[in-house]
Amino acid sequence: MTELLQYLPPVRGKIEAHVPLRDITYLHVGGKAEVFFEPADSDDLINFLRKRPAVVPITVLGAGSNVLIRDGGVPGVVIHLGDWFKRIFKEGVTFEVGGGVLVADFAENAAQQGVSGFEFLSTMPGTMGGGIPINAGCFGRNMKDILLEIEVVDFQGHVHWVPAKKIGLTYRKSAMPNDWIILRAWVCGSVLAPSLILRTMDELRETRVTQQPTGCYTAGSTFKNPEGKNAWELISAVGLRGVHHGGASVSEKHVNFLLNDNHATAEDLETLGEMIREKVLKKTGVDLEWEIVRLGTKTPTVTDWARLISQEERRDEAL
Ligand SMILES: Cc1cc2nc3c(=O)[nH]c(=O)nc-3n(C[C@H](O)[C@H](O)[C@H](O)COP(=O)(O)OP(=O)(O)OC[C@H]3O[C@@H](n4cnc5c(N)ncnc54)[C@H](O)[C@@H]3O)c2cc1C
Known part of the structure; x- marks a missing residue:
């Protein structure tokens, strides 16, 4: 190989x-x-x-x-x-934010410069590029509320500039094609005194600490909230709070958070997630949808690239 x-x-x-x-x-x-x-x-x-x-x-x-x-x-x-993708430029109350910028760093930067509207981002991990495809958000605000435009490159290397209203941002999803990489985003806020913005950010962070587990290995909410329902209420209803599987567990503090709290494998976490889905479906009829994006293969794969690439070259020549 x-x-x-x-x-x-x-x-x-x-x-x-x-x-x-x-x-x-x-x-x-x-x-x-x-x-x-x-x-x-x-x-x-x-x-x-x-x-x-x-x-x-x-x-x-x-x-x-x-x-x-x-x-x-x-x-x-x-x-x-x-x-290179972690740069931030400001013009008035509009910012150009690189796809690799951590949203919390951006919120802090905007606050110091007296631009409000991004406070919710200060409590979230993740990058600007990672937040847009799922319209990430919290405390009643989402990417959709601040986004003006994005610059993306598709997997073929074509660059597109797309207004936010064309990417269909709704609750934890977008209509963005899967082969777009977000390079830059333009977002807009409003003027406010830095001290007021920073105070709000502190309050939001405090609220989060009281409601969610911190200082542990987790990827935040495991499942999306089904229309008109809360995922955490459904999981609580089937009695899975604190349940363990291998090295993974359901958080005691917030049941929609899965934790790797004892050298879990990905398989432990995914199996526990699927167990939750199955129990919730059986008891309530609701089919929970993963919010966490699962990537890769369960067992290592070995690909014969030489063969695949020469097949592709022959196909291209025949066209
Ligand atoms: C403790 C904790 C709390 C959280 N709280 C919230 C919350 O309140 N609200 C919320 O919405 N989420 C929350 N999350 C989930 C997560 O932080 C967000 O979804 C975040 O926006 C993901 O960004 P990321 O850069 O980490 O993306 P990744 O996890 O690296 O990737 C997520 C997806 O985005 C894609 N992606 C990444 N970068 C790009 C790019 N440049 N262009 C195109 N696609 C890209 C990836 O391919 C993948 O499909 C939380 C997570 C944790 C750990």
């Missing part, structure tokens, strides 16, 4: 084979990225996407706060937006 790295185009950024992903995700489980690529800048990323063999799968990873990486790892290339 052949190493994927040798079939990929040269890049200026960091590219490595067999990179463990558990340490860079909040659940702290899972296998390796077959190849991990941190582009030097957007041109590096675009060039890579245009020249890579199309059969090679692409996965994007932000801060890893809403993903469960399966134990077999992620085949193909995992793209992670590094420092």
Whole structure:
């Protein structure tokens, strides 16, 4: 079998084979990225996407706060937006925010500059790029409420500028195609004294600490709230608070949070999640939908890239 790295185009950024992903995700489980690529800048990323063999799968990873990486790892290339994508520019009350910027850092930056509207982001982990596809939010505010426009590159390397109203942001989902990588976002707020904004942010953070587990390996809410219902109420109703499976458990404090509290595997967490879904479905008739994005394969895969890529080349020549 052949190493994927040798079939990929040269890049200026960091590219490595067999990179463990558990340490860079909040659940702290899972296998390796077959190849991990941190582009030097957007041109590096675009060039890579245009020249890579199309059969090679692409996965994007932000801060890893809403993903469960399966134990077999992620085949193909995992793209992670590094420092160049962490820039913030301000013009009036509008900000251009890089796809790799942590939303909490952005909220702090905007607060210091006297722009309000982003306070809710100060309590959330994750990047701007990771929050938009699921219209992330809390305390009654979502990405939809602040977003003006996004710049994306698709997996073929074509760049698009798209107004927020065209990406269908609704509760924890969007109509964005799966092959879009968010490079930059433009968001808008309003003027307010920094001291008032910072006070609100402190209050929101305090509220969160009282309601949710902190200082543990978790990816936040496991399931989306079904229309007109709360996932946590349904899970409580089937008596699963604090239940363990392998090294995973259902949080005592917030039952919609799964914890890796004793060297869990991804399999432990996913099985526990599926057990919850099954019990809730049986008792209430509600089919819970995963909010956590599960990536990769359960067991390691070995791909014959040489064969797949030469097949693709022959197909291209025949066209
Ligand atoms: C303690 C805790 C509390 C949380 N509270 C909330 C909350 O209140 N509200 C809420 O909505 N979420 C919450 N979450 C979930 C999570 O923080 C958000 O969903 C966050 O927006 C995910 O961003 P990320 O950068 O970590 O994305 P990741 O977890 O890395 O990825 C999530 C998804 O986004 C995709 N993605 C990542 N970057 C990009 C990009 N640049 N372009 C396109 N797609 C991309 C990935 O492919 C993946 O499908 C919480 C998580 C934790 C751990």
